[in-house]
Amino acid sequence: MTQRRELDNYSDEIQSLKKRHAQEVDEYEAGLRKKDREMRELREDLRVAQSDLERERETVTSLRATISSQSTAQLTLATQKNVLQAQCDAVQASLDAATATISQLQLDLESSRKRIAELEQDAREAEGVRRKLHNMVQELKGNIRVFCRVRPILPKEATASIAYPDRRDHKEIVLSSSSESATGQERKEVWNFSFDRVFEPDSTQAEVFEEVSQLAQSCVDGYNVCIFAYGQTGSGKSFTMEGGPTESTAGMIPRAVEQVFSVAEELKSKGWEYKMEGQFLEIYNETINDLLGKDEFDKKKHEIKHDKSGTRVTDIVTIPLRSATQVRSLLAIAQSRRTVAATLMNERSSRSHSVFTLKIQGNNTHTGETCDGSLNLVDLAGSERLKESGAANDKDRLKETQSINKSLSALGDVIAALGEKGEKGEKHIPYRNSKLTYLLQNSLSGNSKTLMILNVSPLAVHLGESLCSLRFATKVNNTTIGTAKKQTRSAS
Numbered sequence: 001m002t003q004r005r006e007l008d009n010y011s012d013e014i015q016s017l018k019k020r021h022a023q024e025v026d027e028y029e030a031g032l033r034k035k036d037r038e039m040r041e042l043r044e045d046l047r048v049a050q051s052d053l054e055r056e057r058e059t060v061t062s063l064r065a066t067i068s069s070q071s072t073a074q075l076t077l078a079t080q081k082n083v084l085q086a087q088c089d090a091v092q093a094s095l096d097a098a099t100a101t102i103s104q105l106q107l108d109l110e111s112s113r114k115r116i117a118e119l120e121q122d123a124r125e126a127e128g129v130r131r132k133l134h135n136m137v138q139e140l141k142g143n144i145r146v147f148c149r150v151r152p153i154l155p156k157e158a159t160a161s162i163a164y165p166d167r168r169d170h171k172e173i174v175l176s177s178s179s180e181s182a183t184g185q186e187r188k189e190v191w192n193f194s195f196d197r198v199f200e201p202d203s204t205q206a207e208v209f210e211e212v213s214q215l216a217q218s219c220v221d222g223y224n225v226c227i228f229a230y231g232q233t234g235s236g237k238s239f240t241m242e243g244g245p246t247e248s249t250a251g252m253i254p255r256a257v258e259q260v261f262s263v264a265e266e267l268k269s270k271g272w273e274y275k276m277e278g279q280f281l282e283i284y285n286e287t288i289n290d291l292l293g294k295d296e297f298d299k300k301k302h303e304i305k306h307d308k309s310g311t312r313v314t315d316i317v318t319i320p321l322r323s324a325t326q327v328r329s330l331l332a333i334a335q336s337r338r339t340v341a342a343t344l345m346n347e348r349s350s351r352s353h354s355v356f357t358l359k360i361q362g363n364n365t366h367t368g369e370t371c372d373g374s375l376n377l378v379d380l381a382g383s384e385r386l387k388e389s390g391a392a393n394d395k396d397r398l399k400e401t402q403s404i405n406k407s408l409s410a411l412g413d414v415i416a417a418l419g420e421k422g423e424k425g426e427k428h429i430p431y432r433n434s435k436l437t438y439l440l441q442n443s444l445s446g447n448s449k450t451l452m453i454l455n456v457s458p459l460a461v462h463l464g465e466s467l468c469s470l471r472f473a474t475k476v477n478n479t480t481i482g483t484a485k486k487q488t489r490s491a492s
């Protein structure tokens with residue numbers, strides 16, 4: 001029994017042990033599951049931690065790369081800083097030097113300003129002296145001068161016998177002709193003429209202008225200047241005065257105008273300011289026509305008036321001029337109007353006098369001086385006589401030729417009378433004998449300078465006309481003796 005009880009006890013004990021064991025197994029399994037869960041969680045944490053670690057590693061690598069490139073950049077910057085510092089030092093040094101130089105320059109500038117003021121004063125005085133000397137030179141050369149220009153022969157023309165013996169000063173021209181006398185003997189005739197300058201056929205416009213340019217200077221200095229082209233039709237007057245379309249063939253009018261503008265520009269630095277205006281007219285049959293008028297034909301009646309302010313033509317268009325280019329276009333307008341008139345009225349351009357007038361008013365802003373000059377450029381009508389012009393049987397042509405002859409001989413008389421006045425004192429000058437001389441009255445007397453360019457045709461058929469022109473020009477040229485004497489008188 002005891003055994004039995006013991007057995008029961010043992011069985012109970014086994015039962016309780018089994019129970020406890022099952023309980024412990026449960027607990028153990030629950031613990032195990034918990035551990036398992038904890039282990040999964042830990043694994044997850046580990047994976048997260050590993051990926052964080054991986055990221056951190058990448059960050060570290062990239063930071064290392066950044067640090068390495070930053071240190072390279074820092075090194076470069078440091079080098080650049082050193083270079084800039086050196087440059088800065090150099091700039092500072094040159095700035096210091098420049099400041100010193102500026103101070104010195106300011107001193108120099110001040111003394112240069114003083115010197116410039118003195119030189120400007122000297123220049124103004126020298127300009128006055130130059131004007132006087134220039135005028136003296138012009139007077140010594142003669143206030144009335146004559147140049148003779150022989151035009152080249154054109155194709156198919158037969159030349160007359162013309163020689164130029166003065167190879168040094170170019171002042172002589174010799175015409176000759178040989179004919180057979182009634183007895184069959186050869187008769188040779190020779191005519192010598194001398195002028196202030198003779199231009200041979202190969203002379204260029206530039207060479208002729210070289211002699212004329214001094215007069216352009218005079219009119220800017222306040223003198224009245226008249227330049228005439230005289231000669232028979234076809235002798236080269238228009239070529240000489242207006243010239244061709246190219247720079248090398250441009251005539252005296254465009255060249256003189258160019259020169260006047262450039263001299264006026266140069267004198268600006270000496271305080272001179274100039275106002276210029278131009279007019280262009282023609283005198284045809286003793287009637288004035290405005291070549292710058294608006295209409296194709298000028299129907300207005302123009303009169304010449306002389307008053308204190310100078311010579312004025314009533315109702316004539318006067319254009320303020322600002323540049324030589326503007327003058328050239330004006331000349332072209334005038335030329336086209338003359339061409340229209342010429343086609344309608346029998347080569348009128350060679351049967352009328354054209355007068356281009358440039359008025360120049362100067363005012364010196366430093367000295368208060370003023371001056372009034374004018375440049376008259378005159379292309380005279382053809383000087384041929386009645387028989388040559390073929391006018392004898394044509395009433396209109398006859399009238400034309402007579403009025404041309406009248407005005408040309410009036411011009412010769414006025415110039416001759418001016419020369420005599422120079423020798424004998426007071427003398428009546430017959431300005432009123434023609435429109436041309438009346439118009440140019442103020443530009444042919446007093447402080448005026450006259451140049452006549454005699455244009456001569458080289459043709460054998462024109463020999464007679466050439467001789468007439470040369471004789472007329474010689475009469476004009478002899479007038480210069482008056483001026484030469486004046487110079488002797490003032491010297492004594």
Ligand SMILES: Nc1ncnc2c1ncn2[C@@H]1O[C@H](COP(=O)(O)OP(=O)(O)OP(=O)(O)O)[C@@H](O)[C@H]1O
Nearest residue numbers: 151152232233234235236237238239240349350382
């Ligand atoms: N120095 C020169 N060089 C070249 N050709 C010239 C020269 N002089 C004149 N001529 C030519 O001779 C011809 C006559 O000249 P131009 O027309 O100038 O004469 P003109 O005396 O003015 O005649 P007009 O009284 O008919 O106007 C023109 O063909 C011109 O081009």
